[in-house]
Amino acid sequence: MTSTTTTPYRPSTAKRAQIWLANHFxxxxxxxxxxxxxxxxxxxxxxxxxxxxxxxxxWQGFTWEHWQDPCGVPGVCGSLVTSLQVGAIxxxxxxxxGTLMALAMVRYRFRGKQASNVLIFVPMATPEIVMGAALxxxxxxxxxxxxxxxxxxxxxxAHIMFCLSFVVVTVKAxxxxxxxxxxxAAQDLYASPMQTFWKVTFPLILPGIAGAAMLAFSLSFDxxxxxxxxxxxxxxxxxFVYVASRRGIxxxxxxxxxxxxxxxxxxxxxxxxxxSLRANRLKD
Amino acid sequence: MAGFREARGDLQxxxxxxxxxxxxxxxxxxxxxxxxxxxxxxxxxGCGKTTTLRMIAGLxxxxxxxxxxxxxxxxxxxxxxxxxxxxxxxxxxxxxLSIKDNVAFGPKxxxxxxxxxxxxxxxxxxxxxxxAGRKPSQLSGGQQQRVALARALVxxxxxxxxxxxxxxxxxxxxxEMQVELKRIQTEVGLTFIHVTHDQEEAMTMADTVAVMxxxxxxxxxxxxxxxxxPRTRFVANFLGQANTGVGTIKDTDGDHLVADVLGTPVKILxxxxxxxxxxxxxxxxxxxxxxxxxxxxxxxxxxxxVVRDVSFLGVATSYLVDMPSGTTWSCYEQxxxxxxxxxxxxxxxxxxxxPGHAFGVPVDDETAQR
Amino acid sequence: MSALAHVAGDPDVTPAPPAPEATKxxxxxxxxxxxxxxxxxxxxxxxxxxxxxxxxxxxxPGFPGYYYRDVxxxxxxxxLTDYAPHFxxxxxxxxxxxxxxxxxxxxxxxxxxxxxxxWRNLMMICVIAPFFTSFILRTFAWSQILADEGWVAGxxxxxxxxxxxxxxxxxxxxxxxxxxxxxxxxxxxxxxSLERADPRxxxxxxxxxxxxxxxxxxxxLPMSMPxxxxxxxxxxxxxxxDFVNMxxxxxxxxxxxxxxxxxxxxxxxxxxxxxxxxxxxxxxxxLVMVFLYVRRFGTEELV
Numbered sequence: 001m002t003s004t005t006t007t008p009y010r011p012s013t014a015k016r017a018q019i020w021l022a023n024h025f026x027x028x029x030x031x032x033x034x035x036x037x038x039x040x041x042x043x044x045x046x047x048x049x050x051x052x053x054x055x056x057x058x059w060q061g062f063t064w065e066h067w068q069d070p071c072g073v074p075g076v077c078g079s080l081v082t083s084l085q086v087g088a089i090x091x092x093x094x095x096x097x098g099t100l101m102a103l104a105m106v107r108y109r110f111r112g113k114q115a116s117n118v119l120i121f122v123p124m125a126t127p128e129i130v131m132g133a134a135l136x137x138x139x140x141x142x143x144x145x146x147x148x149x150x151x152x153x154x155x156x157x158a159h160i161m162f163c164l165s166f167v168v169v170t171v172k173a174x175x176x177x178x179x180x181x182x183x184x185a186a187q188d189l190y191a192s193p194m195q196t197f198w199k200v201t202f203p204l205i206l207p208g209i210a211g212a213a214m215l216a217f218s219l220s221f222d223x224x225x226x227x228x229x230x231x232x233x234x235x236x237x238x239x240f241v242y243v244a245s246r247r248g249i250x251x252x253x254x255x256x257x258x259x260x261x262x263x264x265x266x267x268x269x270x271x272x273x274x275x276s277l278r279a280n281r282l283k284d
Numbered sequence: 285m286a287g288f289r290e291a292r293g294d295l296q297x298x299x300x301x302x303x304x305x306x307x308x309x310x311x312x313x314x315x316x317x318x319x320x321x322x323x324x325x326x327x328x329x330g331c332g333k334t335t336t337l338r339m340i341a342g343l344x345x346x347x348x349x350x351x352x353x354x355x356x357x358x359x360x361x362x363x364x365x366x367x368x369x370x371x372x373x374x375x376x377x378x379x380x381l382s383i384k385d386n387v388a389f390g391p392k393x394x395x396x397x398x399x400x401x402x403x404x405x406x407x408x409x410x411x412x413x414x415x416a417g418r419k420p421s422q423l424s425g426g427q428q429q430r431v432a433l434a435r436a437l438v439x440x441x442x443x444x445x446x447x448x449x450x451x452x453x454x455x456x457x458x459x460e461m462q463v464e465l466k467r468i469q470t471e472v473g474l475t476f477i478h479v480t481h482d483q484e485e486a487m488t489m490a491d492t493v494a495v496m497x498x499x500x501x502x503x504x505x506x507x508x509x510x511x512x513x514p515r516t517r518f519v520a521n522f523l524g525q526a527n528t529g530v531g532t533i534k535d536t537d538g539d540h541l542v543a544d545v546l547g548t549p550v551k552i553l554x555x556x557x558x559x560x561x562x563x564x565x566x567x568x569x570x571x572x573x574x575x576x577x578x579x580x581x582x583x584x585x586x587x588x589x590v591v592r593d594v595s596f597l598g599v600a601t602s603y604l605v606d607m608p609s610g611t612t613w614s615c616y617e618q619x620x621x622x623x624x625x626x627x628x629x630x631x632x633x634x635x636x637x638x639p640g641h642a643f644g645v646p647v648d649d650e651t652a653q654r
Numbered sequence: 655m656s657a658l659a660h661v662a663g664d665p666d667v668t669p670a671p672p673a674p675e676a677t678k679x680x681x682x683x684x685x686x687x688x689x690x691x692x693x694x695x696x697x698x699x700x701x702x703x704x705x706x707x708x709x710x711x712x713x714x715p716g717f718p719g720y721y722y723r724d725v726x727x728x729x730x731x732x733x734l735t736d737y738a739p740h741f742x743x744x745x746x747x748x749x750x751x752x753x754x755x756x757x758x759x760x761x762x763x764x765x766x767x768x769x770x771x772x773w774r775n776l777m778m779i780c781v782i783a784p785f786f787t788s789f790i791l792r793t794f795a796w797s798q799i800l801a802d803e804g805w806v807a808g809x810x811x812x813x814x815x816x817x818x819x820x821x822x823x824x825x826x827x828x829x830x831x832x833x834x835x836x837x838x839x840x841x842x843x844x845x846x847s848l849e850r851a852d853p854r855x856x857x858x859x860x861x862x863x864x865x866x867x868x869x870x871x872x873x874x875l876p877m878s879m880p881x882x883x884x885x886x887x888x889x890x891x892x893x894x895x896d897f898v899n900m901x902x903x904x905x906x907x908x909x910x911x912x913x914x915x916x917x918x919x920x921x922x923x924x925x926x927x928x929x930x931x932x933x934x935x936x937x938x939x940x941l942v943m944v945f946l947y948v949r950r951f952g953t954e955e956l957v
Contacts, residue, residue: 030765033758034780037837040795041787047798057798097690108683116687123698125887125944126937127895129912133919133933134701137708137926142700161697164690181376184343187363188370189390189435190288199389203380218785224898225912229919241790245902249794257791264786268779 041261048254055248066251070259073250079240080256082152086236087220090159095213097160098167099205105168106175123165131162132229139230150232158230159223163216170215174208221260288365288394293354294318295340295443295475300349302335309335311499312349317443317477317492322469324478324490328522332499333479334373337445340477342366353442364393369436370445374452375428377420383407383431384416390439406438409468426457433465437472446478450485462488483523487511495519515558517565517645526567527613530647533561540639546609550585550642557644564644572641573615575603575625579634586636589613591627603627605635702937709930721926729931737932740911741939747825747910748893751832752840755889756882758833759840763881764874766841767848768856778845781838793831793902800827800903823905831899839888847881848874883948891940911936 021028050056051063071077105116123131135158139150148154182204186196224238231239241253297315301308310332317323325333338344340351342363350359358366369390378386387406391399407413410430420428429449436444449465450458466489469476480486486493487507494504495518503510503519514520520528531543531550540551543564552566579586589605592612600616601624607613613635617625627633709729711721766777784792800806800821810816821827856873875882897912904910915932918925 026761026765027769029761030769030777033762033837034777036758036834037781037784039799040792040834041784043795043798044787044791047795057801058803097693100686101690104683104686108680108686110680110683116691119691119694119699122941123694125891125941126698127891127912127940129895129897129915130705130933130937131698131701133915133929134705135697136919137930138701138704141708142704157697161693164693168690179374179376181372181374182378184363185370185372185376185378185435186389188341188343188368188372189439190364190393191389192364195393200378200380204378218782222785222789224788224790225896228916238788238790241788241794242898245790245794249791253791257787261783261787265779265783268783272775272779 041258044254045258048251048258050251052248052251056251056254057248066255070252070255073252075235075240076237076250076252076256079235079237082155082234083221083237086152086155086159087217089156090163090220091213091217093156093160094163094167094216095209098164098212098216099171099209101164101168102171102175106172107180120165120168123162124169128162128223128225131158132226135161135226136229150230151234154230154232155227155234155236158226159220162223162226163219166219167212167216170212171205171208174205174211178204218264289356289358289361289367291353291356291358291367291442292319293356293442295477296350296352297336297340298350298352300336300339300346300351302332302339302344303347308499310339310346313499313501315494315501315504317475319442319475320473321491322466322476322478322489324480324486324493325496326480326483326486326493326522327496328481331496333481333496334447336496337370337447337477337479340443341368341370341445343370367442368445369439369441369443370447371429371432371436371449373447373449375420375432377428377431377435379420381419382416383412383418383420383423386420386431387435387438389435394439402438406434409437409471410434410464425452425454426461429453429461433468437468437474440472441474443475443477446476448480449478450480450482458485465489487523493523495522497522511569513556513643514567515645517647520565520567520643520645525570525614527570527573527611527615528565528567529607529609529611530563530565533559533564541644543644545587548587548608550587551639552642552644553640556640556642559644559646563647565647566642566644568637568642570602570614571616572637573613574636575605575615575617575627576634576636577625577627577631580636582636584636584638585642586634588632588634591629591631591633593629594627601625603633605633607635705930705933708926709934711927711930713924713927726927729927730935732928733931733935737911737914740909740914741936743825743908744894744910744912744936745939747829747832748890748896750829751836751893752886752890754829754833755837755840756886759837759844759885763841763844763848763878766845767851768853781841785838789835790898790902793835793899796827796831796834797822797902800830822903825904825908827903828899828910831903832893832896835896835899836889836893839892840885843884843888844878844881847878847884851877887944887947891944894940895936 047056048066049062051061139154183196186200227236227239295317297313300313302310327333339346350357388399388403391402410433412430450461493507495502497518503515511524520526529545531545533541534544535542539554541554541557543550589607592606593604595602600618603615605613710725712724712726714720770777802820807821895912897916900910900913915929918929
């Protein structure tokens with residue numbers, strides 16, 4: 001408007017670079033950190049093509065071989081199946097029990113609430129190795145007398161235990177963000193307590209429950225330390241990899257590890273896509 | 285519907301008390317609301333009005349007393365067993381259901397065969413038909429308010445409860461919705477119980493207003509009656525503006541009491557005073573006070589004061605006048621005169637009012653209660 | 655401006671009515687709690703009791719792997735004297751890793767909360783996704799990356815900034831591995847608490863202080879404190895008990911307490927009582943630290 005008389009302020013190139021850097025500093029460092037997070041995944045991917053000999057540590061040449069037959073190494077696919085089974089059962093049980101607990105903790109007042117809070121919190125503040133050790137002693141010295149020996153069942157029992165607290169915390173946060181008046185409105189509109197739960201409360205906390213289940217599955221699937229204590233001769237995928245690492249992890253394990261990563265990412269992206277699609281369709 | 289109680293008739297609260305631990309939110313209330321009336325519970329926050337409402341809805345159970353509709357005692361029944369519906373503060377719409385499903389929620393729970401038709405009618409009534417497919421988050425506050433209303437009305441409850449239903453709307457929308465609510469109430473002819481802290485809202489909409497304070501009903505009556513003749517200091521101050529002063533009753537003069545206010549005699553109609561001896565708080569509404577430059581003739585009350593502030597409002601002029609007692613009175617003068625008064629801050633003026641317009645209440649509200 | 659909006663009844667400014675407190679009472683709560691609480695009782699509390707009992711047991715001389723019930727505090731004495739350096743290393747490495755994870759995680763969490771815009775969800779996925787490649791595979795990948803033949807050690811050696819000439823099999827590699835493995839546990843809580851914060855408050859901070867760093871120190875950081883607190887705990891606790899990073903990346907000698915517990919339980923016959931005493935000491939030390947830490951910086955939000 002008045003720029004005919006005054007030349008607009010034009011900072012020097014160096015100054016502009018400095019401003020640009022200041023504006024984008026957080027985003028640039030975030031990208032660097034993400035690259036750092038993905039670096040080992042990239043290595044895992046790359047070395048799944050390594051035409052390695054006894055150990056898969058140094059690059060020796062390209063091959064499709066491991067991708068063509070990921071189960072070619074004894075034990076690797078068996079351990080994967082075990083891990084998936086353990087993960088599925090533990091997730092199911094922990095999610096159900098944890099959701100019930102979360103409902104009690106948010107929606108009710110009762111004697112012993114503080115103690116329950118502590119009971120839920122302390123497992124999350126206990127190092128895995130201590131939980132593993134404690135479970136080992138009771139499985140070996142206590143429960144073995146009633147016919148429970150180390151193996152698949154003990155792994156599942158342990159996984160349900162350490163997933164439980166995380167489920168409670170996740171679902172609890174979701175229930176807390178729910179306006180209690182919405183449930184009151186349902187009751188006011190002739191819904192019995194059961195109908196109120198299934199028609200209103202449950203659909204509204206479902207995203208929280210789904211998130212908790214995902215968390216539980218990934219905790220279970222990736223657990224090694226506790227599993228190592230309570231698994232006996234049973235092998236899960238992380239345990240297989242750990243044991244193999246002594247003599248060299250076969251590239252087939254890289255194939256499976258990387259595939260799990262891709263599947264998980266596709267599932268999450270797919271779920272997000274579906275929900276945003278649904279939101280878009282509603283707008284019209 | 286197992287347990288559902290049909291009930292018709294007037295709403296009756298019978299010596300209802302609600303205590304939360306040591307705190308008594310509602311203290312021994314008796315209330316009678318005739319069928320089909322628009323009733324407002326008015327009071328400041330924390331006065332117990334929402335608790336009263338929740339007890340009628342069944343969301344709280346009274347510690348003592350009974351809640352009745354007609355001859356049916358509803359005390360102890362659950363919210364879903366009562367022919368009562370609520371429009372919640374902040375609406376509490378089901379965020380995961382469409383507008384249509386929100387409104388149809390009640391009829392479906394009651395297994396109403398005409399659920400779909402009634403839902404459409406209710407949406408029609410609040411003019412929201414074209415939004416039936418949307419989710420609540422896609423509506424504006426005013427639209428959500430209408431849906432909340434439709435969701436309750438669709439059930440044809442015997443009593444409709446409204447908990448600060450307009451509190452979250454902006455001023456203009458609030459005015460529109462006040463008219464709208466009044467229209468709908470006349471159209472459907474249900475008993476509306478409206479909880480609000482907005483005295484103007486209560487006065488515009490309700491047939492009967494109950495002013496609540498500290499768990500008690502201070503006074504109950506038609507808005508005009510409450511405004512004209514408050515019975516307690518709290519009501520006088522909460523409902524509209526009141527110019528007040530404290531005096532001691534010294535004498536009577538025919539139908540009037542004569543109170544001494546710092547040496548000035550002030551007359552109050554006997555029938556308009558709650559106290560007839562000792563200390564009295566007298567009050568007069570701003571529009572009933574006349575401002576003049578010189579002491580007028582006649583048998584009114586008059587006091588000399590000093591103008592502090594003058595605001596020209598168009599239809600009226602508002603004056604703030606410092607009184608000898610140290611209080612400040614406000615007065616509205618309609619701009620009827622050809623020659624305006626042309627007062628300035630600092631001018632001395634005479635304030636006059638008709639003794640028949642003044643009211644007298646106890647100085648201390650607590651003594652009036654017992 | 656906001657005062658005006660308030661008078662006009664602007665819905666954005668009108669405070670939401672306070673949510674009613676949890677008021678339901680009765681036996682339903684116990685029914686809901688019971689299965690989960692029972693599970694935690696049987697598979698968390700009871701094992702800890704057993705662990706406590708084991709930590710006081712004594713060995714049958716000459717029969718490795720066999721113990722008798724006893725009140726033998728000798729195990730604790732052994733745990734504290736023989737393995738004091740291991741405890742020290744565990745807490746030192748875990749502490750360093752926690753600090754480094756905080757330094758690395760904060761910019762990421764900050765960018766996700768305030769700068770990412772439509773990329774926010776994608777970045778969130780990127781933080782969680784590496785989890786799904788087994789953490790042992792990723793740790794093993796680090797042993798390749800940090801190997802003497804690798805480009806990291808090569809570059810550092812070329813620049814001549816690496817005392818001793820290698821990274822792998824040093825405490826440095828262990829700290830690096832711990833930092834990496836528990837980074838998401840630091841990022842997510844900080845992000846969550848920053849996301850809850852109102853960016854307008856930070857803008858107001860920038861308006862009042864006009865200096866990026868001061869705004870960060872006096873406004874942004876305090877607002878994210880609950881997240882930082884949770885993040886440091888979620889990083890420190892597992893790091894202090896970890897043995898995998900030491901096993902895969904660390905030196906042969908100078909192990910952490912996690913390695914000792916693991917070996918005593920699973921590899922060395924007759925190690926149960928001392929290992930149990932070590933576990934208990936570790937847990938007690940961590941709980942005390944958590945308690946002091948939460949009391950010093952704490953919020954009620956944690957539990």
